[in-house]
């Protein structure tokens with residue numbers, strides 16, 4: 001493992017503050033949101049759909065601690081962009097949004113250095129205030145939205161309303177123990193890790209925070225290389241992985257093949273009480289990887305450890321680590 005102390009260049013103006021929210025493009029937004037509420041302790045936060053004037057897409061927004069997930073589906077037949085995404089990837093993370101200060105400056109800086117701007121900075125507003133948004137292309141079909149909230153007082157974003165329905169069953173469930181998004185992992189194809197890391201360094205002025213190579217991170221059969229990039233304040237961490245040779249196909253290669261290219265592999269959510277978070281009957285009702293359950297029984301966590309619960313997408317992770325990994329939340333095979 002290699003840690004880095006050089007934070008590199010700092011933006012003259014503006015900054016990346018934290019993860020704002022993650023948007024999943026899914027086949028059935030209502031059911032996906034309900035799953036995260038009943039299994040993971042999230043609560044409905046906001047909604048947009050036909051009833052609120054959104055004619056093309058429906059979104060159910062859920063929240064726990066500072067974690068916000070948006071589940072979005074197409075409303076009409078023939079939505080080529082969302083349909084193609086679903087055919088290619090299945091349900092998956094489409095966008096990783098950052099809360100930012102000075103959206104205009106950050107976008108201009110990224111543009112100067114070659115980033116593709118999918119949506120120019122634009123203001124959306126309602127009676128609760130104004131928010132400036134911009135969207136940039138990153139690895140695979142994944143995007144980053146910059147969110148400059150500037151005192152916005154609404155539930156989530158302009159255009160979103162209070163949930164129309166709150167499942168009474170949720171009141172019977174214990175409250176969740178998850179606090180904030182610790183990191184969001186992007187899996188890349190072979191030899192794509194360094195170019196993507198350089199994309200973050202060049203365009204967003206992120207820096208290398210931590211890295212491991214295949215000699216340091218391998219099981220008996222599967223190996224990977226990983227470089228974690230972070231914003232200057234190190235409040236946003238994005239591990240970027242690529243496959244490495246092992247006795248069997250790397251878990252990263254397997255992910256890339258099943259997902260149809262680069263994409264978000266897992267989301268780590270911080271909790272101050274990992275034992276309660278995954279223990280019955282108070283904790284999460286989800287499948288925890290058997291390996292992690294064994295580790296949990298064997299391991300007395302040091303007090304200084306800041307535990308994270310890792311939410312897997314598409315792949316059974318076999319990393320040997322103190323954090324607890326759920327089994328796949330999204331199966332396409």
Ligand SMILES: [Fe+2]
Pocket residue numbers: 183185266267268310
């Ligand atoms: Fe992780």
